[in-house]
Amino acid sequence: MKNWRVVRNPAEGLALPDDRDQRDLRQPFSTEQLQAIFNAPLYTGCQNDEEGYAKPGPNVTRRGRFWVPLxxxxxxxxxxxxCQLRVDDVAELEGVPVIFIDDAGEPGADEADKKRVKTEAGKRFVPVHHELQRIGFLAFAEEMRxxxxxxxxxxxxxxxxxxLSGPFSKWFxxxxxxxxxxxxxxxxxxFHSFRHNYRDALREAEIGLERVRALGGWRRDSDGEEAIYGKGLxxxxxxxxxxxxxxxxxxxxHLQARN
Incomplete structure (x- = not known):
């Protein structure tokens, strides 16, 4: 179709049914796997965060490859x-450090600058966890600002x-x-396993479903009329x-904020 050889794709909309259990397809990382990830040279010292990310060295470069998994x-x-976060997405809301997640891009932005969320429920804000603060994320955002x-x-x-996520996904x-x-x-x-780890952590913390949805941007499968009232949490x-x-x-x- 792209090369004008046919006028329509006869396979459009067709797919083989996938009867596999979704829980078997996507697994969270084990604690040992998480430890291996954050003890990699990228986090303990490597040559650089590009081609030298897996080679031990003196540098811990705090850029996307460092922060995105965390x-x-x-x-x-x-x-x-x-990957699409802008500096202004890290801000304070009602005195709380938060990250705003939405699809609002700048007028006239090119494809690289357009922001996307998976669903309407994905538009949200998430407070910055104290562990991210301890490691220095807020200071990093202020530095970039x-x-x-x-x-x-x-x-x-x-x-x-x-x-922006395409090359990162291939690398990771x-x-x-x-x-x-x-x-x-x-x-x-x-990479998506991190999100499964997070969901399990919310379960372990016995956090209520409405707050889980707000913290993770998960879609509401069904809501009563009361869901449309109020401004949210x-x-x-x-x-x-x-x-x-x-x-x-x-x-x-071992991941400490910079002095």
Whole structure:
């Protein structure tokens, strides 16, 4: 169709049914896998965060490759939501440090600058977990603001379709690249596994469903009439809830804020 050889695609809309259990298709990382990820040279010292990310060295470069996995683990943000963040998305709301997640881009923005969310429920704000604050995320955002940057991770480049998450996904998930270079089994896990870890952590914290949906941007399958009333949960309320998120056995003490 793109090359004008046919006028319609006869296979459009057709697909084989997938009767596999969704829980079997997407797994959270185990504690051992999380520890391996955040003990990789990228987090403990590498040559650089580009081609030298897997080679031990003196540098811990705090850019997209460093922060995006941590953001997903502690906020449940999808990969695309992390990669597209703008500096102004990190702000205060009612005295609480939050990250705004939406699809509002600048007028006339090109494909790389367009923001996307998966569903309407994905438009939300998420308080910045204290562990991200401890590691220095808010200071990083302020540093990027001081540089006059518009995007939080300006070094991330889009693929041919304009998605910033495309190249990152290939780098992180490829068995020959980041995950594949770690001493761990990578079958059944991918970047999206962080979001499954986050959902399990919310369950373990016994956080109510309405607040879980607000913190993760999950769609409401069914709501009563009462759901349309009010303005939603306050930032301080969600901050108290997200502070309950823990990952038992995961030690990130080596990730310290810069002085």
């Amino acid at each position: 953001l997903s683990l502690w906020t449940g943000m999808r990969l695309g939501e992390c 001081g540089r006059g940057e518009k995007r939080l991770f300006p070094e991330l480049k889009p693929d041919s379709l304009g998605y 998930n490829d068995k020959r690249r980041f995950l594949g270079k770690l001493d761990m089994e990578v079958k059944g896990v991918s 306050k930032a301080a309320t969600l901050y108290r809830e997200i502070e309950k998120v823990r990952y038992a056995g995961l030690d990130l003490a």
